[in-house]
Amino acid sequence: MALRLHLLGKKLTFEVRNQFHARPVSCNSATAFFSSWSSGNPNPNSHINPNLCFQCVDSDQLDDTENGYVRGKEMGVKNSGLLSSCDKRITPNFCLDSSDKGYVRVEEIGVKHSGLLSSCDNPSGDRREICNFDDPDEDGEYEEEEKVEGDEDDDLRVLNMFSKTQRENFRSVDGDEDELRHPLVKETCRLIDLRSGWTPKLESELRHLLRSLKPLQVCAVLHSQNDERAALEFFFWADRQWRYRHDPVVYYAMLEVLSKTKLCEGARRVLRLMLRRGIDCRPEAFGYVMISYSRGGNMVKSMRVMSLMQKAGVEPNLSVCNTAIHVLVKGNKLERALRFLNRMQIVGIEPNVVSYNCLIKGYCDMHQIDDAMHVIAEMPSKGCLPDKVSYYTVMGFLCKEKRVKEVRELMEKMLKDNKLFPDQVTYNTLIHMLSKHGYGDDAVEFLKEAEERGFLIDKVGYSAIIHSFCQEGRIDKAKELVREMLSKGCSPDVVTHTAVINGLCHVGEVDEARKLLQQMYKHGCRPNTVSYTAFLNGLCRSGKSSEAREMMNLSEEEWWTPNAITYSVVMHGLHREGELSEALDLVKEMVSKGFYPTAVEINLLIQSLCQEGRVDDAKKFMEECLQKGCAVNKVNFTSVIHGFCQKDDLDAALSLLDDMYLSNRRPDTVTYTAIINALGKNGRIEEATELIKKMLHKGLVPSAVTYRSVIHKFCQQGRVEDLLKLLEKMLSRQKCRTAYNQVIEKLCSFGNLDEAYKLLGKVLRTAARIDANTCHMLMQSYLSKGIPLLSYKVACRMFNRNLIPDLKLSEKVRKRLMLEGKADEADKLMLQFVERGCILPQHKQNVQS
Known part of the structure; x- marks a missing residue:
């Protein structure tokens, strides 16, 4: 007993240090099949009506986001809400570890960021309880679930649990819109948005507000966040607070928010937390996680959620079955979706119009329009009448193919067969x-x-x-x-x-x-950011980027605010016009306003600086972007390294290679090849060799450029033996069919014909056209040096490997042999052509004469 009390006290008296992780995750627009589910069911504890058509119209039909033209929305990237991966000095205290294993990972942080509170400087003296996901007793069974690849039809087994006596649905919750306008909700959202000036005092205020919030108000806070990652961070931060525990309705609200994003791992963790804490899990909770995985493009893990559902003893319903069909269809597994639908009917779950609409969409995506129409025709016989969405899905496909005549015929069929006007x-x-x-x-x-x-x-x-x-x-x-x-x-x-x-x-x-x-203004509408951005783009395309820059400076007077796309448009215009300094200043201003250039845009400026010989400025610019949290990647580092190599500043290039590892940007084959080529160019062969070995040790595969660079430099210095040893190691990692061909050709170009002849056997192991070209190059090199006899020997070795030498080149060899008095060799060479049918016997005498 004393030991248990000691361990319990030890568990409750540790210092919490939170490290904020902001992982940029792109969120696509809502999938049309589940648009009604996501937007029409704001109450997470309300049961989803299986008869509700959440499919509506295909997103390819109504959404116009491809061209940046969306009604009611401004062009650009929406505010990131709570999260910001770009400035770690403004880190809030409610933070979420991004690892799959941990709910909150306790880490020792060397430098204390502003806004991070530990238990020793907590003014309110509250302790925080942390759920340890690394405990194998708690989490081991779920992790094992993900390690095992299931059979394709494992997802059908969960249907065996279906019983017609379903549990009662969650009670319907009203008044969600009123909760969004509640003062406590607004004040909580305001404190969350003040992350740039996060202090212990602000966190203390947020903690006290949290204890005053009702469950529905917490749900309102989650739904009101522009960035869903911010909602997830707040959810876990609140869950760790002393004397607070989430109501079940909050879990469902969080899952509903995440179902509209690709944050599938976060949704999975919330679901696992519900299971671990014994919270009543409805099938809709599993459906939310499945949708999130589907949005992330992971159909396998999405269907594996059903195995978790079976393990938790939760009976499936029509709603989650429709979700499964949708996931299979989106994953191009239409046959499995059909098997799943048949299994539903066997166990007593009758498909509804949504189920069939998913199949219709799948057939249309596979361009099987006749099968889609067959499904519509069979639906009445199965007790389920098609709705307008069934027809709209097919119409969307026909519109895409510009089959307007068939669209009109389908409209008439819709009216005639199903009375749908x-x-x-x-x-x-x-x-x-x-x-x-x-x-x-x-x-x-x-x-x-x-x-x-x-x-x-x-x-x-x-x-x-x-x-x-x-x-x-x-x-x-x-x-x-x-x-x-x-x-x-x-x-x-x-x-x-x-x-x-x-x-x-x-x-x-x-x-x-x-x-x-x-x-x-005369027509009663004021231009917005999208309007000005479109106009500034036109100015930049017309070579008036300076005027566009001036208009941006006057944006406050015109009552509009530039967004990330606005800055990007003007930056590209300045770059095209050679105003590199102006473009760099604009990027710095862009970052200061909270907008961040992409890695491609950063690389564009880096390459331009390197082309002007300003490699040090390029490195400084990249480091500034890295410090501000911009999306600097290995390509940006490689561009700067290539710039140093162009200036023959190899020490700086090697130093930057080490910095890549320190900043967790792992170099690739292109990075190493740039430095290896520069080392070889400067005669530092030993260092180049060691770098190649290091690259191979890191598991990187040499590219064709790497082979060309190494072969050229080694052959240039005549170090053939060293080259062959190095090639052996490189070829063991990645086969290169033409490696030895390149060696022979380079040796020929540098006049080292003896070494080239020694390697001829490695090339003649296969009788390919490229091998013949290599032999021809060696024959021509011998002729150029006045050694036709060795050209003859190369031709004979080709004949032995069933390779036919070039006839015109062979005639040149024959003539040189005749001039040197080697008539027997000349006749034997031509005779081999005659034996293989390349020269007719009656022309043999003419050739010899």
Whole structure:
């Protein structure tokens, strides 16, 4: 007993040091199949109606994000919310370890970041309880689940648990919108957003607020975060606080938020925490995790969640079964999806319209339109009538293929077979789908048809068509459609004007775009960031990047704020015009405003600096970006290293190679090859050899460029034996079919024919065309040096390996042999051609004469 108390006291009296991890994770737009599930079910404890069609319309049909043209959203990267991987000095205290093994990893941090509190400097004296994920008693069984690759149909076994007596659903929770406006929720979100000035006092305030929040208010805080990673950080930070425990509804809210992202590992950890703590897990909880894995492109792990569901003893329902079908379809496993659907029916889970719509989408993705139509035709006989989404999915595929005639036939079939009347939604859907795929003229026809039938097409539909025309450069047609909008009393909004401005800039009519930008105020709409960014892009493309830079400086006066895309557009313009210093200053300003250039943009500036010989400036710029938390990668380091190699400053290049390991950017084969080539060029063969061995020891595979560089430098110095030893080690790591061919050809070019002849046997092991070319080069080299007899010997060795030498080259060898009095060798050479049918016997005498 005393020992247990001692261990318990030891567990509760350790110092907590949190290290903030901000891993940039891109979040795609919501998958259309589950858009209704994600957005229409804001209450995480409410049961998802299996009859609810969360498929709606395919994302390829309505979403227009590919072109950066989204209604109601501004072009650019949205605010990152709580997380920021770019400045570790502004680290908040609620932090999440990104490892798969740990809920919170206790680490010793050498330098204490501002805003990080330990138990010794905690003003409130609260202790924090940490759930240890490294405890094998708690987590071992779930980790084992991920190590074992299951059979393809293991996911069918969970259906055997189905019983028609299902547990009651979670109670429906109302008032979520009211909770978002609650003062406590707003104040909590405000404190979270103040991460740039995070202090112990602010954290103490947030801790006291947390204890006053009701479960639904905590859910509101999670839903209100712009960056879902921030919501996940807050969730785990709150869970570690003393005298606080999440209500089950909060877990479901967190899973619902994560289901809209690719943060699948975070969702998995939340689910495992629920299972470990004995919280009642509904099938919807597992469905959320499956969707998140599916968004991340990991179909295998997504389906493995069902095995975890079976292990937890949770019975499946129609909702989670539909999720499984969707995941299989998105993973191009349509046959498995069909088997899963059949198994559902066997165990008594009747598919609904959503189940069949998933299959229809799968058939359309595989271009099996007849099979998709067959599913629609069979649905009534199975007691499930198709809905408009079933038809919209097929229509989307037909629009993409510009099969407009078949779209009209399908509309008639929809009305005739299932009494589904084309309505305003139908026409809006077709207009958007056709506009997205660049078929503006067909979209206009449907627009007119809709208006003739009394349906009102709003500015959203018009804007989609206008945007399509502008993308094709048909500005006159776009302007005509704008005038038509005005004549019908449908005022163009900022999105419509922005589309026209972008189109005008695209065709080089920047002055017209400027006028339209100024006239927007007369039409009752103010230009936004997207409008100005489109115009600045036009200026930069017209060679007026300096003017674009000035407009950015005046953005506050014009009541608009540049975003990451705005900075990127102007930076590229300045770079194209050779204003490198201005581009660098703009990037620094961009970082100071909280926007960060991509690794590609950083590399563009680094290469430009290196081309101007400013390698030290390039290194300094890269280091500044690295310190600010920008996405500096190994390519950026390699560019700077290549710049030092170009200047023959190899010590700086080698030093930077070591810095790559220190900054956790592992060099690749290209990095090593650049330095190896430079070392060989400067005669430092031993160092180059050691670097190659180090590269091989690191597990890196030599590339074709690496082989060419090594062979050239070693052959140039005549160190053939050293080269052959090194090649042996390189070839053991990665086979290179032409390695010895390159050696012989390089030796020939440097005049070392004796060594080249010794290696001929390694080349003639296979009778390939490239081997014949190598032999021809050696024969020509011997002829150039006046040794036709050795050329003859090379030709004979080729014949022995069933390789036919070049006839014209062989004739030159024969003539030189005749001049030197070696007629027997000359006749034997030609005779071998005759024996192989390359020269007719009757022409043999002519050849000899």
